[in-house]
Amino acid sequence: MEQDLIKIINISIYAPSGDNSQPWNFKIKNNSIFVYNISERDRSLYNFNNNAALIAIGGLLTNIRIAASHFNYTVEIKIINNNNLVAECNFKKDNINEDELFLYIKTRQTNRKPYKQKTPDKNIFKQLLIANIYEHLKIEIVTESNLITRIADACSVNEQIVLENKKLHDFLFNHITWTNKEDMIKKGFYIKTLELNGPQAVVFKLLKSWRINSFFNKIGISKFIAKENAKLYSESGAMIAITSNIIDNKIFIETGMLMQRLWLIATKHELYMQPLTGITFLKNTINSSDGIKEFNSEHLKLIESSYKKIKNIFNNNDEHINFIFRVGYAEKPTAGTRRLNAEIATG
Ligand SMILES: Cc1cc2nc3c(=O)[nH]c(=O)nc-3n(C[C@H](O)[C@H](O)[C@H](O)COP(=O)(O)O)c2cc1C
Known part of the structure; x- marks a missing residue:
């Protein structure tokens, strides 16, 4: 055995x-x-x-x-x-x-390419909904394009904060593998999985240095990148959230169990997904007294307001948002992890 x-x-x-x-x-x-x-x-x-x-x-x-x-x-x-x-x-x-x-x-x-704005078939959503065997979890699906755009806007605020908070910035850039060779020996994700075009890839590489990144932030690069990502995320067939009325460690494990089943069912139907979870995790972080110290007041406000927007759109005032995906039909990713x-x- x-x-x-x-x-x-x-x-x-x-x-x-x-x-x-x-x-x-x-x-x-x-x-x-x-x-x-x-x-x-x-x-x-x-x-x-x-x-x-x-x-x-x-x-x-x-x-x-x-x-x-x-x-x-x-x-x-x-x-x-x-x-x-x-x-x-x-x-x-x-x-x-x-x-x-x-x-x-x-x-x-994970596919970070633009998705077609075609709503997946209702039957596929039905299969996703019945995969939820967990008492405290709910699946919420949004397909209206104006609501998808609003969720995309709120989720992309994460990218602004990543480029303006040194700890988040360093963690991200330390996990990127820059060449195929490096990717073979280091745990991380290969730059090509980010699906950047030529000029974007050049700028992104420069942003690896916190000093250069901070200079570019002064001329608005963090907000510009967040806006570009908002456009990309709004090109989706649907947004899906896994929510719960309580949160503890077991709920997070069950959220992951359900996340994976949804992702595999979507893959079976040739649908792609990309988690857009930054803001929801940062909200968990700032709920603790240690976590709150890691962010300046502008970022605390941005995390709170973006999380609230996402929650309101998914229409679940008493529920916590544990995980968000965008979903859609798309070309194959350029590279894998x-x-x-x-x-x-x-x-
Ligand atoms: C808990 C969790 C959070 C994630 N958050 C994001 C995210 O916010 N944005 C994103 O593009 N990918 C996100 N991902 C996807 C991972 O980056 C991806 O799973 C990893 O790089 C491995 O690549 P693969 O999914 O293609 O196998 C997340 C995955 C997990 C499990």
Whole structure:
């Protein structure tokens, strides 16, 4: 069984994670996979209280469940969430049908290209809605183009703040891999996955230096880039949010589990997705007294007001927005992200 569990892990790590930080490692013991969160992998201001990492690990757990079916196992996943141990997955050999979503674990990708403004078929939305088996989670879908544009505007404020806050800026630029060669050895995401055109790529590379970036900010580059991204994000078939009426660690893990299933179903229907989660995570960050200190008063106001706009459009006053995607039909991404070998302890 151990060899099968290793194979299951090596497929499941194709789950998405914030800035491709891959915040997980594994132990295999007595027919079980223990999944751990490695907090050091994502020390960003987006990952306050490990919220983003727990969503990523939730996605990985969905992959584990789906991949188990391919190898003829049923799996019981227990959320532990004690220190770094997030979950224990107990496997039993069984004669079960392979989950059809297995085919899409490795082909799912974040696509940052413009999407067609064509609304996906209602049947696809129906399939997304029935994938939600979680008591405290809701899926909200927005398809009206004026509302998509307003969500796009509010989400793109994140890009302005990233370029104006040194910690966010440094984290982003440290996670970009600038050449194919570097991408093969470093955890991160390849510059080509950002889908920048020639002049944009040249400017973006210059912004890596905080000094040059700060100079350009004085002449408005951060706001200009946010506006350009707002235009891009508004070119979408729909905006989808996963919301909940409570938030705790388990809810973030379940949000990730649901996020991944939605993403795989969308991939099956040849739809692409891009998470637009910056503002929602920054809102979680500034809800804590430590987090609030990391931002100036202008940014605190921007985070609050953008989050409020997003919440109002999704029309859910009592709910927290845990995750947002834009969705649509598009050309294939220019490049993909890599995974380094999974770290697996055995015995
Ligand atoms: C919790 C979480 C937050 C993310 N937030 C964003 C985001 O705000 N913008 C974005 O373009 N991609 C976002 N991503 C996508 C990751 O950058 C992407 O999954 C990672 O680079 C791996 O690439 P892949 O999805 O193509 O496999 C997020 C992913 C996760 C799991």
